[in-house]
Amino acid sequence: VFAVDVSNPATISQNNFLWEFATPSDASDKLGVAMSEPTIIRVAAGNKWVAIFGNGYESGDTVKLMVVDLATGSLIKAIDTEVSGEGNGLGSPVPVDIDNDRITDYVYAGDLNGNLWKFDLTGSNSNQWKVAFKSGSTPAPLFNAVDDDGNPQPITMRPIVGRHPAGGYYVYFGTGKYFETSDATVGDNPQLQDFYGIRDAGSVVDRDNLLVQDVFFENIGTNKDSSTTDVQVRLVSSNGADVPEYGWRLPLQPPDDRVDGERAVSRPLLRNGRVIFTTLIPTDNICGFGGRSWLMELDAYTGGRYADPVLDTNNDGLISALDTILFEGEYYPISGRGSDEIIKTPGVISKGSLEYKYTSGSSGTVGVITEKGDDGGDIGRQSWRQLQ
Template sequence: MEFTHADLGYTLSRPVVARMANGRWAAITGNGLDSSSGTAKIFIVYLDAALNDGGGWDAGSDYCVLSTDATASNGMGSPAVIMSESGAAEYIYAGDVQGRMWRFNIADSSGNCPTTWKPHEVFKAVNASNKVQPITAAPTVGLAPDEGVMVVFGTGKFSEVNDPTEKATQSLYGVLDLFGSSPKLTRSHLVEQTITRQTTTSFKNTETKSSYTEEIRETSENPVDFASKKGWYLDLVNMTSGSPVQEGERVIAQPQIRWGNVIFTTYVPSDDSCAAGGTSWIFAMDVKTGQRKDPYFDLNRSGSFTNEDNYNGGKKATTAIHYGLGGPPVFVNKDEKTYVLKSDDGDLKPLPTRGQPPLAAWRQIK
């Protein structure tokens, strides 16, 4: 069955299939760019829809449209869905092109499209120059220090003709959402983390005598006091020269949370707008604070995580390494170890990372 709607634009959104609170299964997606209204919306399309006699879709029974506001030149990106203890969809988080991160409470099971399914603006993303930062990749949601959740996401887009040459600063964010009608947050409510070093260096394995060259980044370790602040952010700039340079680095893939770390991949388009390719970085940061205190990447391939995996054997852990792939991080498990696949020259190479493979589990689906 094909689903079309005037408010469904050119969407690169990745749908989420989930069981709703009313027991029906649905595909949940953002409406994308260039819809008829030009506003940001979430579509919930029921997979068991019984089309009417004319083969059409009936609003309110076959699908729901969750609107935000009348802000134009907008569109909703990919969603993330939080499940209740029963396994039903409870909250939707998604960002829009105008830099807003939205939460939709969809816990009400009283119908197919209850009027209580309303949006709440959690955060507004703008950079230090007060320029809107579009959110197109899905966020990821993790546990907060005490109550609420940490919503982690990056900004940027790569879908329109002028996007490859856009150099405005984009950012990584970790935002505390306390649910309810908590006030809209901005970066003034967050602690700033910064890229403090970007350099190419070698990591020596003292047992094998082998050396491995990596381009790395270190970041600040500013503490986050959740009594006064509501999360953290980090601006994506090139620091090779020691001063920040805007080169259009952005996030176009959903981050992952693994063992208390949020894993971002960023993308820097090629300077040649007619050429394919570009470069990427992979970041590993504490999901709650944006800090990096322990080595996450086994950069000397010794099988352990020590100061030898840090710059010049120091105590400051490497936060990011040059990655080579533009998509989401790819992890593989082998021999009770976890590896991330990286590519600097077109060949995939496994790099050991901290953390054991997740336990296999299954659940009976009704």
């Protein structure tokens, strides 16, 4: 992990190199393949700025969150989960400030064994920093993502965090990985992945307590104005009358329950009461673009279908009751749009009641999707955006 002074990009030279964080072979806190995205935060201990990142994959060490002094690059603390790093490693972390003082209180990050970890950085001394939950004297994850057979679902994306209306916080993330050569081959029996919204109310969450949503339609649809959509669309259930106490999950599979290797690996977004994420489905077709994707938009509280139309399906540049799809005699707002290329987290341009999401994909093109903008909902501040 490197730090470079880019204050004046026109005159960058070797003198702009600030520090490198690397570990020698005999060090007790080792880095693996450094794919974790570093994040700069301020902590209460010493009231200083630090960089945080996972210790990477295949470190030959246990899974750890690294906290490094931003000024010097020296390691302040490696917070140890005590879970083996063999075939494992911590992904990109997300910091959370719960009292709006711009000082990080907690950090969430996932690992390849499906563990969603919560790290407590509230201590006034770095010696007090720790994994937030324990099982006896052993650090424990907030949640363990597994499939129906109990096999771990890898978490490689950086989660995103919002407020739960009954108190506590929602942590949103998808499962799956796409960074090894073998990940591009689906195979005959791929693992089923999920997208999760997990409530952190101060205790560990069990998968069996989650509300389950499902995709019940996936095809070219007929709009309310009798036109047909120009892409495949998805309809998602809206199970549960209330916000679930522990959270929810959405299995990433079509209505016929086949498993085609769909996974979620790109950072999600949380906007206007909706959680927005992309999925990808690899293909070995040499004439294609490496695979295809879905852009999904769900109710952030329930994980189900948003009550009103949020995606422009008839391409009239508006969001209205016409943007609904006919299914078994009823019209439903869609929850996903298909793409014939792999897309990642979209860029967003807001224009009041409308938003435009720009997607760059594996074909080299840029697509734009018109969506519903700010409806006055409040799910808490998610980030700062710099206006240029």
